[in-house]
Amino acid sequence: MKIALLGYGKMGKTIEKLAVDKGHEIVYKLDSEFEEGTLKDADVAIEFSVPEAAVKNITRSFSEGIPIVCGTTGWLDDYNNVLNKCEERNAGFIYASNFSxxxxxxxxxxxxxxxxxxxxxxxxxxxxxxxxxxxxxxxxxxxxxxxxxxxxxxxxxxxxxxxxxxxxxxxxxxxxxxxxxxxxxxxxxxxxxxxxxxxAHTRDGFAKGAILAAEWLVKKGSGVYTMKDVLGIS
CATH class of the missing domain: 3.30.360.10 (Dihydrodipicolinate Reductase; domain 2)
Known part of the structure; x- marks a missing residue:
């Protein structure tokens, strides 16, 4: 699976390490200070940035036709608008306040x-x-x-x-x-x-859950889901 990391702070780096250990490839990284790789090469994006950047990152992924998993919090005033854009683009989206x-x-x-x-x-x-x-x-x-x-x-x-x-x-x-x-x-x-x-004792639980969600979402392709869907929790 080819992954784009939108946000490359502590969580982004932890996700990178664990994803590579699982055999996945990081093809794009974006942070406030740098950009590396090509977003279009990704099968899925994982977004852990800051509230001010989250909506832009999510909608950009929709525009590129790339399903996205988002764990950034603090932007939910725009949640319904994001869902509308997801539907317009027939995109794939999972948001969770916590992926552990x-x-x-x-x-x-x-x-x-x-x-x-x-x-x-x-x-x-x-x-x-x-x-x-x-x-x-x-x-x-x-x-x-x-x-x-x-x-x-x-x-x-x-x-x-x-x-x-x-x-x-x-x-x-x-x-x-x-x-x-x-x-x-x-x-x-x-x-x-x-x-x-x-x-939580380490960030690994959040990262593992985000990778699990990304693996699951790639198979679905489009639609709006939650971690309950990923984990099969009714």
Whole structure:
């Protein structure tokens, strides 16, 4: 499989190493400071850049007829416009706030726990995420996806950074050192606390999941999919 890397920071370099180890070829690299190779030579693009560049990178791939996997967060105000352009071009697209297989399993566990907690209104739910100091968006896209999973399965209506009450879920976002990503959900009452947690030890999980998604999307060619489709999670 010939891969274009749109964004060549820490994640892009990790994806490159693991993809080459699997026998794939990197034919194009794009970052804010350089461009190497030819995008048209790629079978699929993997996009991990910055919010300001994501939409341009995605739509460029659509225009070139190259399916794209995107893991950049912080640009979702333009999500519906991107989907419309994907449909216009009959392109292939997978966006995920987190491509880690473990995190996507965690998303399902989170939704299941939320359903279980519905009758027990004495428990107040909250979310905490911790990332490295270079992460630009807060809260993380993963934390927002976790909140959305709770909202879909309870009477909660919204989330808010650092504060919440009633039907709003509070999300705490911390930035510490080189933390790869820790997400936890807590249900607290005056008697006890129930919590679930996912902690990433390396970036390899995110990279492996993105490569897995790219391999899957190449076979599909066109359409809009999620990691649930890739992993066969109902």
């Amino acid at each position: 297989v473990g995190v996507n399993l965690f998303f399902n566990i989170n939704a299941y726990v939320a359903k279980l907690m519905v009758p027990w209104d004495e428990y107040a739910v909250s979310i905490e995420e911790i990332h490295h100091t270079e992460k630009k968006d807060a809260p993380s896209g993963t934390a927002i996806t976790i909140a959305e999973g709770i909202i879909e399965n309870t009477d909660k209506e919204n989330w808010k950074l650092d504060e919440g009450s009633g039907n709003t879920i509070p999300i705490s976002a911390k930035r510490e050192g080189d933390v790869k990503g820790t997400h936890s959900v807590a249900y607290r009452s005056t008697i006890d606390t129930i919590s679930i947690k996912h902690e």
